[in-house]
Amino acid sequence: MSKSRLTTNELLDLAAEDLLGVLEDAERTAFDESAAAADPVVQEQVRREQSKAAESVQATLPLVIQSPDLKGRVMDRLARESGVVSTTTPSETTPDETPAVVAATALPFSTEAASLEMAWRDLPTRRVNRYWRAASLALAGLSVALGAMLLDSKQTFYNLVDIYTSESQNAYLRMHGLGVPYKQLHMDSGTVSTRFVDVTGGNAVAVLECNEVLGQAYLVVDGLTAGNYELRYVLDDQDDAVVAQHFRFDGSSRAISIELASLPAGGQWQICEQGSDEALLIGRLA
Amino acid sequence: MTDADQSKLANPEWDLMQRVARQEPGAIEELYDRFGSLVYRMSYQTMPSRAEAEDAVQEVFVRLWRTAERFDPNRATLVTWVMLITRRYLVDRLRRMGARIQPVALAEGYSPPERDTTGKRMEQREQFHSLMECIATLPDLQRTVVTRAYLGGQTLRRIAEELDTPLGTVKSALSRALVRLREQVTVEE
Numbered sequence: 336m337s338k339s340r341l342t343t344n345e346l347l348d349l350a351a352e353d354l355l356g357v358l359e360d361a362e363r364t365a366f367d368e369s370a371a372a373a374d375p376v377v378q379e380q381v382r383r384e385q386s387k388a389a390e391s392v393q394a395t396l397p398l399v400i401q402s403p404d405l406k407g408r409v410m411d412r413l414a415r416e417s418g419v420v421s422t423t424t425p426s427e428t429t430p431d432e433t434p435a436v437v438a439a440t441a442l443p444f445s446t447e448a449a450s451l452e453m454a455w456r457d458l459p460t461r462r463v464n465r466y467w468r469a470a471s472l473a474l475a476g477l478s479v480a481l482g483a484m485l486l487d488s489k490q491t492f493y494n495l496v497d498i499y500t501s502e503s504q505n506a507y508l509r510m511h512g513l514g515v516p517y518k519q520l521h522m523d524s525g526t527v528s529t530r531f532v533d534v535t536g537g538n539a540v541a542v543l544e545c546n547e548v549l550g551q552a553y554l555v556v557d558g559l560t561a562g563n564y565e566l567r568y569v570l571d572d573q574d575d576a577v578v579a580q581h582f583r584f585d586g587s588s589r590a591i592s593i594e595l596a597s598l599p600a601g602g603q604w605q606i607c608e609q610g611s612d613e614a615l616l617i618g619r620l621a
Numbered sequence: 622m623t624d625a626d627q628s629k630l631a632n633p634e635w636d637l638m639q640r641v642a643r644q645e646p647g648a649i650e651e652l653y654d655r656f657g658s659l660v661y662r663m664s665y666q667t668m669p670s671r672a673e674a675e676d677a678v679q680e681v682f683v684r685l686w687r688t689a690e691r692f693d694p695n696r697a698t699l700v701t702w703v704m705l706i707t708r709r710y711l712v713d714r715l716r717r718m719g720a721r722i723q724p725v726a727l728a729e730g731y732s733p734p735e736r737d738t739t740g741k742r743m744e745q746r747e748q749f750h751s752l753m754e755c756i757a758t759l760p761d762l763q764r765t766v767v768t769r770a771y772l773g774g775q776t777l778r779r780i781a782e783e784l785d786t787p788l789g790t791v792k793s794a795l796s797r798a799l800v801r802l803r804e805q806v807t808v809e810e
Contacts, residue, residue: 351799371696
């Protein structure tokens with residue numbers, strides 16, 4: 336196919352193939368150039384054709400959950416790719432504070448660094464006695480250390496990113512009576528999986544894995560907006576949930592322990608925003 | 622300013638991609654939160670291993686970041702754009718790998734294996750069964766074209782040459798296959 340502009344029929348003809356990525360290089364270039372130059376009516380037609388093809392593709396995608404640490408690795412990769420270090424120095428900072436600002440702007444995709452930079456720039460400038468500053472910093476450090484020590488050990492463990500726990504972590508869980516680790520439950524032949532479907536048209540996925548013999552269940556969720564949710568089981572002939580548990584999703588998938596000893600029958604699982612009756616995901620047995 | 626430009630400025634998806642292009646804090650994270658799962662599922666379906674799928678996700682988001690400024694909501698919705706970038710990367714990678722789908726397995730038909738009750742691997746089952754159950758119901762030519770193009774990354778021209786079938790026939794088969802796959806999901810729901 337030549338690299339000259341495509342006709343409307345040719346554009347629509349190639350729209351699905353472009354979405355699937357199967358055009359040859361020359362076709363791809365011609366398609367991109369022609370679509371960009373097309374009038375709005377034709378662009379809308381191309382957009383509709385590609386949306387239809389996209390729906391078909393999404394219909395065939397497997398319901399798999401990414402590793403909890405994948406997001407972090409992607410962000411790290413993007414930070415390395417950007418590799419930008421700012422040379423500007425905010426006028427409000429004092430000379431001994433400059434290294435913090437430079438560090439904060441070195442990784443533009445690091446939200447923590449950006450927050451640090453923004454907070455730093457918002458601080459009012461004033462003269463502080465250096466002894467008072469030293470005492471303040473020491474007290475702040477001590478309070479942080481005490482807070483860390485008082486964190487609930489179970490919550491600390493479930494904040495760990497890697498759900499494929501190491502043997503030392505398994506031993507820790509058993510020692511502290513924290514139940515069967517997710518890895519063990521996932522691999523057990525007696526575990527029953529309930530797969531959820533996003534009924535809002537979004538891309539959220541979830542799997543509830545329950546093992547009656549081991550007496551434990553885990554919910555793995557991905558693709559939801561960070562926030563507070565409710566997992567509940569509703570019988571077909573009733574409105575009230577027979578099982579309900581609140582959980583918080585922080586934006587990255589991890590196994591959430593569910594207090595469930597056995598699976599009820601004759602109904603469906605639902606995941607809703609806390610305080611809402613509208614199901615976002617509905618689960619059925621895999 | 623044209624109507625198209627005005628509608629672009631009011632489009633939240635365009636705004637997000639502009640923020641990604643400007644490397645504003647939180648923008649790329651927001652993009653990942655919305656589409657990371659989709660990109661991973663597409664990669665997992667196509668790549669031969671989980672590790673390569675995860676590698677593909679990284680590469681795709683690098684490309685999404687680099688091309689963020691070029692996103693035009695008049696051209697495509699953001700989800701279509703993300704899928705387009707993802708598919709182009711996956712197909713390019715497949716072509717570099719020289720990936721080929723064995724047509725023999727398809728010709729012999731597909732039957733779901735018995736439920737694996739020992740050491741089950743949910744993700745591996747899902748990867749294979751979800752797609753193949755859909756494709757297995759298609760007529761022969763449609764099945765072959767979809768599998769070679771979608772999973773193998775072959776161009777339609779090459780598929781037509783190898784099958785000794787007119788290119789127009791192959792294109793029609795792909796088009797009909799996509800319609801049927803979409804209808805299958807609508808019926809099941």
